[in-house]
Amino acid sequence: MPAEKTLKTALEALNKALNQLDNEVDRQVEATRSSSESAAELDRMIEDRSRIALELDQAQDRANRLEEANREVSRRLVTAMETIRAVLDR
Structure with missing residues (x-):
């Protein structure tokens, strides 16, 4: 029984770590997307300023x-x- 409990605990910890990794990857992807959108907006603003x-x-x-x-x-x-x-004065 202790081996099953240890395995279950290890699987839960692994699952928790994978969920945290997945959440961090999602945050990084969103940050990259926001950065790309900001860069595109800056490019549009520079074009507008030039125009x-x-x-x-x-x-x-x-x-x-x-x-x-x-x-x-x-x-x-x-x-x-x-x-x-001058003409009228004459």
């Missing part, structure tokens, strides 16, 4: 061109108003 930076540069260039065109239109309007005043 947004490019769009911002393009928008800034357009804003600069519009500002320059606005200054040119203002200058021409002032010149036209001065010309009209």
Whole structure:
């Protein structure tokens, strides 16, 4: 009887150890999956940042061109108003 009890205890301990190993493997697989998902998300964020930076540069260039065109239109309007005043004053 003691041999059966020892064998039963050893099998229970082995089964417990295998369950713990299985749980740890599952945790490691999940950690690896989470790490891979995080790396993929980081890659997407870097791509988005690059795209947004490019769009911002393009928008800034357009804003600069519009500002320059606005200054040119203002200058021409002032010149036209001065010309009209000069003509009306004569």
